[in-house]
Structures are given as structure tokens and as C-alpha cells.
Amino acid sequence: MKDGLIIEKMRYPSPSPHIDVSLVTYYSSGLKVKGMLAEPKGEGKYDGFLYLRGGIKNVGQVRVGRIVQFASEGFVVMAPFYRGNQGGEGNEDFAGEDREDAFSAYRLLLEHEKVKDGRIHVFGFSRGGVMALMAGIQFPDACSVVSWGGVSDMVLTYEERVDLRRMMKRVIGGTPGKVPDEYKSRTPLYELEKLQAPILIIHGEKDRNVSVEHSYRLEKRAKELGKSVESWYYPQFTHYFPPKENRRLVERLCGWMKGQGD
Numbered sequence: 001m002k003d004g005l006i007i008e009k010m011r012y013p014s015p016s017p018h019i020d021v022s023l024v025t026y027y028s029s030g031l032k033v034k035g036m037l038a039e040p041k042g043e044g045k046y047d048g049f050l051y052l053r054g055g056i057k058n059v060g061q062v063r064v065g066r067i068v069q070f071a072s073e074g075f076v077v078m079a080p081f082y083r084g085n086q087g088g089e090g091n092e093d094f095a096g097e098d099r100e101d102a103f104s105a106y107r108l109l110l111e112h113e114k115v116k117d118g119r120i121h122v123f124g125f126s127r128g129g130v131m132a133l134m135a136g137i138q139f140p141d142a143c144s145v146v147s148w149g150g151v152s153d154m155v156l157t158y159e160e161r162v163d164l165r166r167m168m169k170r171v172i173g174g175t176p177g178k179v180p181d182e183y184k185s186r187t188p189l190y191e192l193e194k195l196q197a198p199i200l201i202i203h204g205e206k207d208r209n210v211s212v213e214h215s216y217r218l219e220k221r222a223k224e225l226g227k228s229v230e231s232w233y234y235p236q237f238t239h240y241f242p243p244k245e246n247r248r249l250v251e252r253l254c255g256w257m258k259g260q261g262d
Contacts, residue, residue: 001027003100004107012036012064019071021064025088028080028104029097034088035080035105036062038071039114047119047143047258048109049075050135052102054126054149056094056167057085069247070123073254076115080105094171095130095154095186102131103138119143121257122197124150126210126239133188133195133218140196143261146253148202149210149239152218154186160211189221198228198260200253204237230256 001007008025022037040046051067054060062079071077080101083090092098109120121144124132129150136145151157155176158168169175176183184190199222203215215231222229232249234241241249 001030002107003027003029003104004109004111006108007032009037014038014068015065016068016072018042019068021068024078024108026104026108028083029100031083031089031101033080033083033090033101033104034086035078035101036064036067037079038064038067038077040071040074040076045114045116046074046076047121048112048115049077049257050102050106050109050120050122050132051077051079052122052124052128052131052135053079053082054124054128056092056127056171060126061085069250070254073251074258075121075254076109076112078105078109078112092171094168095127095134096172096182099131099134099138102135106135106139106142119261121146121260123148127151129210129214129218130154130186130188133192136197136199137188137191137194140194142197144200144257145195145197146200146202146257147215147218148253149204149207150201150214150218151210152187152189152214154183156214156217157210158183161209189217192218192221192227193225195222195227199230200256201229201231201233202249202253203231203233204239204241205233205235206237207239209239 012021014021129147
């Protein structure tokens with residue numbers, strides 16, 4: 001079956017009268033994977049928005065309020081749960097083969113009747129930052145890539161997050177010293193030359209979940225390669241921004257997205 005093909009679509013309660021929300025099942029590398037789709041009810045076509053969540057399994061799940069927040073800014077939003085979650089087939093492997101679920105979700109947006117031709121943006125939060133960069137590398141025609149509090153270097157994550165080491169060794173197959181290629185393959189900095197889309201980096205400098213060093217490394221590498229990169233750093237914030245600032249920032253970054261790829 002074709003990657004990105006929707007095989008089941010079920011209505012889901014929406015917090016907004018202007019946005020339809022659905023739970024979808026779609027194909028990804030032969031697996032039936034679940035995700036959430038938010039579509040503005042208004043007539044016409046919209047930019048597509050691939051929302052790539054952070055965490056793993058039950059940590060960092062897709063929140064309907066979050067994707068409706070972006071859809072309300074004028075996007076068709078697709079947010080994969082990644083394989084093995086919420087009843088989907090397969091097993092999530094922390095930016096390994098589960099990157100295909102992001103790629104297939106991108107293809108789903110490409111075929112969506114309400115998405116403008118070729119107008120797709122990629123957004124990643126936390127661990128989703130790695131996924132977003134990988135998707136941008138896989139699809140050079142993406143209009144933009146946004147990494148918000150995003151991981152860029154998987155070895156750095158292993159070094160910083162002692163509490164995640166057991167999970168990472170189990171899922172990835174060992175430590176960075178034992179399986180260096182597995183960690184390198186999950187670190188998009190090594191393939192960043194293939195990324196053509198403008199990059200926007202957002203990070204709170206007090207972030208202890210994903211240190212701002214991840215964004216510094218991404219910005220440095222992007223500039224070395226002559227990429228279009230913009231960085232918004234916030235010295236006062238952690239991994240999670242206060243609601244008021246969050247809303248303001250969503251409006252600002254959505255405006256930035258719509259200005260890209262024209």
C-alpha cells in the first residue's frame with residue numbers, strides 16, 4: 001500500500017467550532033500507524049503543517065488543543081503518533097525507522113485536497129526537532145522547518161539526560177560508544193547539507209529537558225553550510241513557555257512560516 005494513504009478516519013471532538021479534528025490510520029512502510037488531523041472548515045486551500053511531537057510512547061503525546069491552535073492560524077495540521085502508539089502497528093525507536101512515519105505523514109499532506117500544492121511546513125518540538133530536520137532533509141521542497149526546544153544531536157541527549165539512558169540503550173541498541181552508527185544516523189547535523197528549507201530555531205535558554213546547546217549546534221552547522229537560519233532564544237524560559245507567551249509565539253512563528261517558500 002502507498003505510504004501516506006489514509007485507510008481510516010474517525011471524527012474526534014474539537015475544541016474549536018472552526019476546526020474539524022479526526023483520528024486517522026495511515027500506511028507507513030507497510031504498517032498501520034495512527035495520527036491526528038486538524039482541518040479548517042473554511043472553503044479554499046491552506047498550507048500544510050506537519051507536527052512532530054516529542055517524547056516517546058506515553059510521554060509527550062499529541063494534544064488536540066495544540067494542533068487546533070496551529071490549525072486555527074490557517075493550516076491543515078497532521079500529527080503522527082509514531083508507530084506502536086495509540087493502537088498503531090510496530091514499535092517506536094526514537095528517530096530510527098519511525099522517521100518513516102513522519103515521512104509518510106508528509107506524503108499524506110501532499111495528497112490532501114485542502115492543502116495548497118507543494119506548501120508544506122515541518123514543525124518539531126523536543127525530540128520532534130530531530131524528526132523535523134530529518135523530514136526537511138528527506139523532502140527538499142518543504143517550505144520551512146521549525147525546531148522548538150528541539151534535539152539536534154542524539155549523543156548530546158544521551159550525555160545530558162541520565163534519566164533517559166536506560167530507555168535509549170534499550171531502544172537504540174546500546175551506548176554511543178557501543179553503537180556509534182546508530183546515534184549518528186539519528187543525528188541530522190551530519191546530513192544538514194541536504195536540507196534546502198529555511199530553518200527557524202526557538203529555544204528557552206533555561207531548558208533542562210533539551211539544553212539550548214542543541215540549538216546552538218544546529219545554528220552553527222546551518223550557518224557553516226550557508227543555510228537560511230533564524231534563531232529566537234529566550235533567556236527567561238525553560239522547555240515549556242507560559243501560556244500567554246506561547247500563544248504570542250505561535251502567532252509569530254505561523255506568520256514567519258507563511259512568508260517562506262513564496
